Amino acid sequence: MYHVCYGILIEMVGNGVKFVVSALLSTYNMKIVLLKLAVALVPVFFCVLPSGAQESGYDVFKPIAKYMARGDVESLSAWFAHNMEISVFSKSNDASRSQAIQIIKSFFKSHTPRSFEITHKAGRANMKYALGTMNAGGELFLVTIFVSLKGNAYKIQQLKIERLN
Secondary structure, three states: OEEEEOOEEEEEEOOEEEEEOHHHOOOOOHHHHHHHHHHHHHHHHHHHOOOOOOOOOOOOHHHHHHHHHHOOHHHHHOOEEEEEEEEEOOEEEEEEHHHHHHHHHHHHHHOOEEEEEEEEEEEOOOEEEEEEEEEEOOEEEEEEEEEEEEOOEEEEEEEEEEEOO
């Protein structure tokens, strides 16, 4: 596919862009052609470069915290890994995603969340953890969440809920 932009012939090749400038050099001053080429490149790069939810400034814990605060198990479970460790009141289980959903549903049924706030976050680009406090059912809980990058998305690998005394 060819496009003419600012007097420069642009050929879209697969995911890349090829510029055909040689025929235009005889009719345009070299500086003008290069300036026009630079102006043409800016929108092309914004269209061609991939973007996604896992950009460097993305905070994976914002949506997770929102779902924890609401007790929204269905939305929260979208972040669960296929197999994960889940611990509620020191009872730890290696669970499938569907088992983890049932455990969290049971917890939220007994302890309706009123609020959830992330108090600490740390980690690297491919593995992160957060500590948070949850007010649920008139009690306070310490929640630890470990996520890791699986493919191009973060998934919860471990979710731990403990009573605060």
